[in-house]
Amino acid sequence: MEDALSPTPERREKILAISAELFAAKGIAATTVRDIGEAAGVFSGSLYHHFKSKNAIVxxxxxxxxxxxxxxxxxxxxxxxxxxETLQGLIRETLVTIDQHPHATAIYQNDRQYLRDNGLLEPVDSASRGVRDYWMTAIRAGIADGSLRDDIPAEIFYRSVRDSLWATMHWPIRRGYSTPEFADLLAKLFFEGFAARRD
Incomplete structure (x- = not known):
């Protein structure tokens, strides 16, 4: 066990990574500062040299x-x-983000009540609204240029794609595909549907 009186970026990143894993596995409420300290190999009191509170880590x-x-x-x-092309890129990068931030993704999806109760949800939801703008701008541009159908509201397409993408982290079959393969399959489904082609 080391005393982290001299905070370093490396130690801070280690604490963040370990905390994210614990929060995702146990839930934020069930994870204590002592749990984090023990897993990170630092005295729990020393964590406050890096972060003001557990919620600051979240x-x-x-x-x-x-x-x-x-x-x-x-x-x-x-x-x-x-x-x-933009929508295909957004699909791909959403899946890459889930791959690279699995614990943060799980926290956001599974611990929303804790986040809401502790005033931590609004900043994330506010940032999400900015992310939504990328989707809606591309969808509306596609409707305007005729490359996307105009008989389905843009909001329905956006929410269907967004929710499906983030839900894939729970799909057992997800690990059977590379991220590019999976992105291509989902893009094909979203753009072309599942009905057989009849030439």
Whole structure:
């Protein structure tokens, strides 16, 4: 056990990673500062040199998740030429984000009541509304240029795609596909449906 009186970025990142894993596995409420300290190999009191509270750790974990989503989506929007390319990129990058932040994703999905009760949900939901703008801009552009159908409200398409993508972290079959393969399959389903083609 080491005393973290001299905080370092590496130790801080280690604490964040271990905390995220514990929160995802046990729930935030059931995870104590002592649990985190023991798993991170530091005295629990020393954690306060890095973070003001357990909830401050949660805030940073979820903030990192949302910042990464924004960075990825901004890059997609900047480097794609058509609405369909943009939407395919958003699908792919959502799956990559889930792959790279599995614990933060689980916290956001499974511990919403704790987040709400502790005033931690609104900042994440606010960031999510910014993420929504990327989707809606591309969907509306696709409707406007005729590449997407106009008889289904954009909001329904957006919510169907978004919720399906984030739910895939619970699908047992997910591990049977690489992220690019899985992204391609879902994009094909969303854009072309499941009905057999009849030429």
């Amino acid at each position: 805030t940073e974990i979820l903030g990192d998740l949302m910042n990464d989503v924004h960075r990825r989506f901004a890059r997609v929007a900047e480097h794609t030429r058509t609405p369909r």
